[in-house]
Amino acid sequence: MSRLTAKALIATALVPLIAAPAAAQDYGNFEGETLRVKLIGGAQYEPLYAEISKWEEMTGATVEILSRKNHFELDREIKQDIAARTLDWCVGSNHTSFAPQYGNIYADLNDLIDAETLAAFVPLVLEHSTVDGRLVQLPRHSDVSNMFYIKSLFEDEENKAAFKAEYGYDLAPPETWSQVSDQAKFFANPPDFYGTQYVGKDEAITGRFYEMLVAEGGQLFTDDWEPAFNSEAGVRAIDWFVDLYNANAVPRGVPNYLWDDTGLGFASGTVALNLDWAGWSAFFNDPENSKVAGDVGLVRAPKGSSGKRTGWSGTHSFSITEACENKEAAASFVTFLTDHDRQMIEARAGLLPTRTAVWDDAKGEFAADGRDFMVEVFDTFSASMSEDAFTPPLIPEWIEVSNELWPRLQAAMLGDMTSQEALDEAARDALVIMEDAGYR
Amino acid sequence: MLRYLRTRQAKLTPILLLSPALLTMLFVVALPLLFSLYTSLTPYRLTRPETIETFIGLRNYMRLFSDPDFWSAFGRTILFLAIALNVEFLLGLGIALLINRITWGQRTLRTIMMFPMMFSPILVGFQFKFIFNDNIGILNNALQSLGITDQAIPWLVDAKLAMFSILFAEIWMSTSVFAILLLAGLFAMPRDPLEAAKVDGCNSWQVFRHITLPFIMPFAFIAMTIRSLDVARAYDIVSVMTGGGPAGRTELLWTLIARTGYENTRMGQANAMAYVSTILSIAFTYFFFTKLVAARRYMGGAE
Numbered sequence: 001m002s003r004l005t006a007k008a009l010i011a012t013a014l015v016p017l018i019a020a021p022a023a024a025q026d027y028g029n030f031e032g033e034t035l036r037v038k039l040i041g042g043a044q045y046e047p048l049y050a051e052i053s054k055w056e057e058m059t060g061a062t063v064e065i066l067s068r069k070n071h072f073e074l075d076r077e078i079k080q081d082i083a084a085r086t087l088d089w090c091v092g093s094n095h096t097s098f099a100p101q102y103g104n105i106y107a108d109l110n111d112l113i114d115a116e117t118l119a120a121f122v123p124l125v126l127e128h129s130t131v132d133g134r135l136v137q138l139p140r141h142s143d144v145s146n147m148f149y150i151k152s153l154f155e156d157e158e159n160k161a162a163f164k165a166e167y168g169y170d171l172a173p174p175e176t177w178s179q180v181s182d183q184a185k186f187f188a189n190p191p192d193f194y195g196t197q198y199v200g201k202d203e204a205i206t207g208r209f210y211e212m213l214v215a216e217g218g219q220l221f222t223d224d225w226e227p228a229f230n231s232e233a234g235v236r237a238i239d240w241f242v243d244l245y246n247a248n249a250v251p252r253g254v255p256n257y258l259w260d261d262t263g264l265g266f267a268s269g270t271v272a273l274n275l276d277w278a279g280w281s282a283f284f285n286d287p288e289n290s291k292v293a294g295d296v297g298l299v300r301a302p303k304g305s306s307g308k309r310t311g312w313s314g315t316h317s318f319s320i321t322e323a324c325e326n327k328e329a330a331a332s333f334v335t336f337l338t339d340h341d342r343q344m345i346e347a348r349a350g351l352l353p354t355r356t357a358v359w360d361d362a363k364g365e366f367a368a369d370g371r372d373f374m375v376e377v378f379d380t381f382s383a384s385m386s387e388d389a390f391t392p393p394l395i396p397e398w399i400e401v402s403n404e405l406w407p408r409l410q411a412a413m414l415g416d417m418t419s420q421e422a423l424d425e426a427a428r429d430a431l432v433i434m435e436d437a438g439y440r
Numbered sequence: 441m442l443r444y445l446r447t448r449q450a451k452l453t454p455i456l457l458l459s460p461a462l463l464t465m466l467f468v469v470a471l472p473l474l475f476s477l478y479t480s481l482t483p484y485r486l487t488r489p490e491t492i493e494t495f496i497g498l499r500n501y502m503r504l505f506s507d508p509d510f511w512s513a514f515g516r517t518i519l520f521l522a523i524a525l526n527v528e529f530l531l532g533l534g535i536a537l538l539i540n541r542i543t544w545g546q547r548t549l550r551t552i553m554m555f556p557m558m559f560s561p562i563l564v565g566f567q568f569k570f571i572f573n574d575n576i577g578i579l580n581n582a583l584q585s586l587g588i589t590d591q592a593i594p595w596l597v598d599a600k601l602a603m604f605s606i607l608f609a610e611i612w613m614s615t616s617v618f619a620i621l622l623l624a625g626l627f628a629m630p631r632d633p634l635e636a637a638k639v640d641g642c643n644s645w646q647v648f649r650h651i652t653l654p655f656i657m658p659f660a661f662i663a664m665t666i667r668s669l670d671v672a673r674a675y676d677i678v679s680v681m682t683g684g685g686p687a688g689r690t691e692l693l694w695t696l697i698a699r700t701g702y703e704n705t706r707m708g709q710a711n712a713m714a715y716v717s718t719i720l721s722i723a724f725t726y727f728f729f730t731k732l733v734a735a736r737r738y739m740g741g742a743e
Contacts, residue, residue, distance in 0.1 A: 076702045079486040083707070101487055101705070191584060191592030194575065201685050252594035253574035255686030256602075261573065268576050396487065400704040411687035414597070 027336055030329040031060035037333070038077065040093035040316065041068035044279060048140075048337060048346055055336045061329055071095055078102065090324035091333055094137045094317045096128050097203065101396045106319040108134040112331040120340075125315055125354045128391045137317030138334045139354035141346055144301075144313040144389045146380050147180070148266060148274045148284060149173055151297040153187060162186075173299040177215065177240060177310070180273060180302055181249075187272040188249040196273040197262050198241060200255035205241075205409050206402035208275075210392060211312035212237040215304025220393060220401075225439040227430040229405075230423035236305065238412055238419045245413045255410045267292065275301060275310075281377040282350040296373065298380050301388060311388030315354065350374070352381055397437050404429040476711045484708035486701070491708070500712035509688060510696065510713065514720070517693045520603070521671045521724065524610050525664055531611065532618025532663070533656075539619070540626045554620070556613045565680025568609040572596050572681070596682055599689040606690055609677050614670065618663045625659035626652070654738055661732035668724040672717065693717045 039049065052063050066089055067077055075098050081087050087105055094106070110118070118126065121139060129137040153159055154171060163171035167182050174180045184195025198208055209229075210220060218233025228234075244250050251257075251265065259277070266274035267284055269291035287293040301310045318334040320327055336342065340361075343353040347362035359382050366374040392398050405426045412422035434440055480500055484492045504510050539549055556564070571578050572595035583589045595605045629652065637647050675694040678684065684695035693713065701710030 079702065079705060083486040083489050085489060103487055191575070191580070191590065197575075201683050251575040252592050253597050256569075256596040256682055261576075265575055270575060400706075403699060403704055407685060407688050410685055414687055416687050 025335070025339060027055060027058050027332045028328065029060055030326065030332070033059075033061040033326055033329050034064055035061055035091065035326070035329055035333055036064045036066055036089035037091040038067040038074060038089055038093065039065060039091075040071050040074055042070055044349060044351065045316075047349060048342060051337075051342055051345065055333060058336075059329070059332060061333075063333065071098070075101075078105075087321050087323045090321055090326070090330040092319050092321065093140075094319040096137070096313075096315045096317065096391050096394070097398065099129070099136055099317070099319070100131050100394045100398065102136075103396070104134075105321055105323070106134075106136040107322050107324070107327060108136065109138055109320065109331070109334075110135045112320065112327055113138065113335060117335055120355050120357065121338075122354055122356055122359075122385065124386060124389060128313070128315055128389075128394075129317055131394055137315070137319050138338050140316045140318060140338055141343070141351040142313060142315045142354055142385055142389070143277045143279065143352060144311055144381065144384050145275045145277050146301050146384055147174065147299050148276055148280070149297045149299070150269070150272055150292055151295050153272055154297065159186075173297055174273065174302045175299075177212065177302045177304050181240060181244060184244055184249040184273060185247050188247070190248045190251075192270065194251050194265075194271050195249040196244065196275075197250045197254055197257065197265055197271050198275070199259060199262055200257045200410060200413065201406060202258065203399060203402045203406070204258055206405045207312045207392065209237055209241070209405065209409055211301075211310035211390075212240055212304060214390065215306060215308045215310045217304070217306030217308070221434075225434050227401075227427040227434070229430075230420070230427040233306075234423050235419045238409060238423065241409070242413050242419060246415075255413055266290075278352050278377060278381045279350055281374065285373050298376055300380055300384050309384070309388040311384055311390055313385070313389035313391055350377070352385060397433055397439075400433050401430045404433065477715065479708050480711035480715055482708045483706075484711070486705040486707050488705075496708075500709045503709065504712050504716065509691070512688065513684075513691045513693050513696045514716070516603075516691065517672060517674075517717075517720070520607065520610075520674065520692060521668060523607055524614075524671050525667055527607070527611050528615045528618050528667060529660060529664065531615045532622055533660070535615065535619040536622035536626055536656075539623055550620070550623070553616045557616050559613065561613065561676035562680055564609055564613050565677040568605065568612075568677070569596070569681045572605045597686055602682055602686070602690045606678050606681050609681060610671065610674060613677070614667060617667055618660070621659045621663040622656050625656035629655050654735070657735040658732055658739070661728050661735060665725055665728040665732070668728060669721055672721045672724065693720075 039045070049065075049068075056062055067074060069077065071093070074093060078092060079101075081089075082102065082105060092106075094102075099106070118135075122142075125139045125142055126135065129135055129139050154173060160171045163183070163186050166186065171183070171186075174183055180196060186195065187193065188195040199205055213220065213229055213234055216233040216236045218229060218231050218237065220227070220229050222228045245254065251271075253261075257265075262274060262276060263280045263283065265271050266276065266280075267290035281298075284290050284296045285293050290296075303309050318337060320330040320334065324330050338354065340355060340358060343355050343358040344362060344365075347353045347358055348365070353359055353362060359378065363375055363378045363382075366372075366378065392402075408417065408422040408426040411417045412419045417425070431440075479492060481497060482492050482494055483496055483500075535553065539546060539553070542549070559567075570576070574580055574592045574594050574597070577595070579595065580589075580592055583593065593601065595601050633651050634647060637651055642650075673694055674692055675698060678690060678692055678695050679698070682690040684691035684699070694717070697710045697713045697717065700713065701707045
């Protein structure tokens with residue numbers, strides 16, 4: 001072998017080694033920079049942060065994590081920073097429901113991140129991350145709810161026959177919310193077993209009511225921002241909850257339930273049908289945590305009487321402050337945290353990705369590993385994320401309006417008010433909020 | 441002249457010596473109080489810092505005084521305070537008297553008694569939220585297994601039961617404050633009057649009623665003052681267990697204030713509410729201090 005050939009061979013052999021880093025994204029060089037960040041904390045969010053050191057190695061920058069709190073505490077802290085004018089950090093965790101409240105503290109990412117990178121994200125999710133025409137968030141992972149159910153209950157021949165005799169149609173995983181209502185009453189055997197359940201307080205019940213309102217053909221506000229939820233569709237939406245509560249088809253404590261309660265309730269095997277977020281999928285099918293593991297079915301969220309499916313959705317995201325002194329480094333950092341490989345790490349844990357390619361790649365990996373249930377989860381959730389998902393109105397007043405709505409929704413559930421009275425009263429107070437805010 | 445200067449210096453010395461404390465109080469207490477009083481007269485929103493410059497007079501207070509939700513929360517807070525303080529006092533007294541009687545293992549028991557206070561109120565809230573959960577909670581499961589009920593009792597939903605549940609959690613966590621202070625009172629009590637009373641033929645109830653109880657009442661009033669300030673600010677446990685709901689049935693002043701101030705970002709209005717709550721706390725503190733002085737005077741008279 002001539003010397004030249006040997007050199008050529010060595011050079012050829014080295015190509016992949018040299019090309020590999022070149023093919024991976026170049027995150028820039030920010031030697032000596034310190035990026036101050038505030039991130040959402042919690043078990044399911046932490047594995048991503050273990051990757052931060054890789055970005056530090058690649059760029060020479062250092063990341064200083066100032067906060068790692070749950071979203072509600074982080075929200076409080078950010079509001080305090082705005083009030084005290086101490087926005088001396090660069091990157092913060094954000095959420096589509098919270099983002100509109102923060103005014104213009106966050107930079108438009110269209111100016112900071114190249115169009116090619118942005119094109120890799122699901123377009124609908126980018127649309128949800130936009131406030132007043134400005135892309136203030138880079139989506140990290142999305143969420144939407146679908147219907148989990150105990151499979152064996154629907155396969156049981158006795159159940160099938162009894163249900164058909166009572167309701168006149170076949171027992172099958174529900175396609176409409178009215179079927180959910182029938183099936184929930186059919187399966188309920190309180191206090192040992194319940195047909196379904198729902199979260200009953202805070203923004204959680206407002207969101208559930210809102211998606212039901214949309215599925216019933218109603219709307220929260222008119223085009224000129226007058227509250228419109230006290231409509232016939234609104235009453236139908238709230239009556240779905242009230243009816244199941246009065247029929248004892250849901251646990252008596254639901255007005256006090258939040259996400260942990262519904263998730264743990266379904267995993268305890270005492271609830272037949274449970275509309276819940278994708279993040280619970282792996283938990284429900286894990287024999288160590290769940291009594292229904294191996295017996296969990298999943299269908300897309302049912303339709304309301306308008307033919308539209310419920311699809312209240314939210315997205316966790318990262319934002320860059322306008323006050324940030326090195327926005328380029330911050331943009332590199334958030335791009336890294338949401339790149340293909342990082343999203344694969346989160347997808348493996350069951351979080352729904354926001355990059356189109358990761359949906360397919362994660363599903364492919366689950367299929368190769370024989371995790372059939374997770375393949376089904378990704379199929380179902382990808383359909384609802386692209387076809388059914390919608391956010392609450394992206395206005396700063398959303399949480400405040402929600403705080404007027406949910407105590408009234410509870411009052412209707414508990415029989416303190418009729419459904420119409422509850423919605424009328426909430427609409428009256430919501431109108432004051434909208435007027436105070438200058439919408440009308 | 442020299443004498444005049446010396447006298448003047450002597451007069452200034454206490455003020456100079458006190459000045460670090462006075463300045464600290466001024467910066468840490470008085471200024472923030474004045475600032476929050478001012479913000480309660482503005483439409484201040486956390487997310488729009490410029491709103492702090494708009495003066496709207498007593499508008500926040502007027503809104504507040506005509507808001508039935510606020511007055512319900514106000515009344516409920518007083519009821520919550522009254523029940524929590526009385527039950528904690530009675531239980532604390534019972535525990536202190538029992539521990540005072542034992543001779544072996546008293547220190548260990550005293551330490552164990554402090555355990556509930558060592559937990560963060562948020563943890564206590566979560567613990568009781570799951571104990572009182574109607575479907576998967578331990579309490580309902582136990583009651584159903586023992587055959588006491590075949591119903592799922594909605595502990596955190598029914599108006600009376602929900603108040604009972606948050607009171608239970610609050611009392612569980614803080615009864616030991618009373619027990620410890622009353623126990624300290626019992627330890628400090630001189631033996632002579634007790635022995636004299638026994639010699640005079642008093643029975644146990646008479647000794648307790650006329651000697652022990654008056655002696656430890658100043659301690660009880662100190663505990664009540666401390667706890668009244670704590671309970672009037674009760675937030676964590678209530679927020680975790682019920683969030684003030686359902687339908688406002690367990691709404692206390694501070695769950696309402698926190699929601700208005702942080703979630704709705706109406707800090708001006710929240711500060712107006714907080715000022716009314718502060719006046720409530722001052723009223724309770726004044727009441728208990730009056731009682732404390734009276735109890736001390738009574739003891740003085742008894743001597």
